[in-house]
Amino acid sequence: MSSRTNHRKRVLSGMRSTGKLHLGNYVGALDNWVRMQDQFDCYFFVADWHALTTDYADTSRIKQNSVEVLLDWLAAGLDPERCTMFIQSHVPEHAELHLLFSMITPLGWLERVPTYKEQRENIAEKDLGTYGFLGYPVLQAADILIYKGNFVPVGEDQVPHVELTREIARRFTLIYGSRNNVFPEPQPLLTPAAKLPGTDGRKMSKSYGNTIMLTDTEPVVRQKLKTMVTDPARVRRSDPGNPDVCPVGDLHKIFSDPSTIAKVNEGCRSAGIGCIECKGWAADALVSILNPMQERRKKYEDNPRLAWDILEAGTARARKVAGSTMNEVRESMGLTQNFEGRTNAKGSE
Numbered sequence: 001m002s003s004r005t006n007h008r009k010r011v012l013s014g015m016r017s018t019g020k021l022h023l024g025n026y027v028g029a030l031d032n033w034v035r036m037q038d039q040f041d042c043y044f045f046v047a048d049w050h051a052l053t054t055d056y057a058d059t060s061r062i063k064q065n066s067v068e069v070l071l072d073w074l075a076a077g078l079d080p081e082r083c084t085m086f087i088q089s090h091v092p093e094h095a096e097l098h099l100l101f102s103m104i105t106p107l108g109w110l111e112r113v114p115t116y117k118e119q120r121e122n123i124a125e126k127d128l129g130t131y132g133f134l135g136y137p138v139l140q141a142a143d144i145l146i147y148k149g150n151f152v153p154v155g156e157d158q159v160p161h162v163e164l165t166r167e168i169a170r171r172f173t174l175i176y177g178s179r180n181n182v183f184p185e186p187q188p189l190l191t192p193a194a195k196l197p198g199t200d201g202r203k204m205s206k207s208y209g210n211t212i213m214l215t216d217t218e219p220v221v222r223q224k225l226k227t228m229v230t231d232p233a234r235v236r237r238s239d240p241g242n243p244d245v246c247p248v249g250d251l252h253k254i255f256s257d258p259s260t261i262a263k264v265n266e267g268c269r270s271a272g273i274g275c276i277e278c279k280g281w282a283a284d285a286l287v288s289i290l291n292p293m294q295e296r297r298k299k300y301e302d303n304p305r306l307a308w309d310i311l312e313a314g315t316a317r318a319r320k321v322a323g324s325t326m327n328e329v330r331e332s333m334g335l336t337q338n339f340e341g342r343t344n345a346k347g348s349e
């Protein structure tokens, strides 16, 4: 794999180990990852340590949740021959780099990260008053820089995190003045965020209980669609509607073929079709995407060892790269473990 991917720019991205994924995760990130694996040298990790920054108390499902995420990745088409997949905590070098970065990152940088303030104010039900939560952008910086990632696919709201990663990289170089620049500065790769509503019309999210899961069977998908909210203007079958303000219309725009989208547009606005018929077409489109995913997933569910082997191979590849970066970091900081060699970071022997 390495000879084939050496010339490619490297992409780093992770997903929290939240258990099974939903269509919002697919549209917001995973679908894009599947396409990127042929363009870039991709490293994708299940971020179990990041999950601990907001949910540290109950770890009973953390391993299973990580595996579920991996199974959904494989189901969606991530291919171990074309990308590297692993679980963050299986590569402890991330933690070492996080520790070293935490020494040089000013508190003010972390306190001004927009999501930090926002989440502390808005998420009352979780204990976010921990060092781990404040420091998670530092861990993110370690996750990215340890692989010398060139690009990080992110949504608009995550751009400040990538900027912080770049600042940490610059500060490291400034302080330890390494002869070689250890860390290239990664660039954000903006992911166009398709609007994916949940069944209640709000953003699809597990915390709203409005999700369609990648593992939902056809009857479940059809049932969820049946109760999905529509354009409120269509009270009666004879009332014309507008797919642009209807969550089902949004699903069509993402998943249906152009001729179905045209039929929906025309039929909804003229009251030529009913919502039940329209929802049936949306369900058809979803099922045709989910069925092949579920077939792929089944292969790994029936033989979990296969998935674990993929993880182990990915971990080995990731640790090789991470280990080599850490050698450079220790060298730059005068922390080498060799008896001989430099004794301080500035290069005196």
Ligand code: SF4
Binding pocket: 230, 231, 234, 241, 242, 243, 246, 247, 248, 249, 264, 267, 268, 269, 273, 274, 275, 276, 278, 279
């Ligand atoms: S016909 Fe379709 S797009 Fe129009 S309101 Fe009903 S469900 Fe929404």
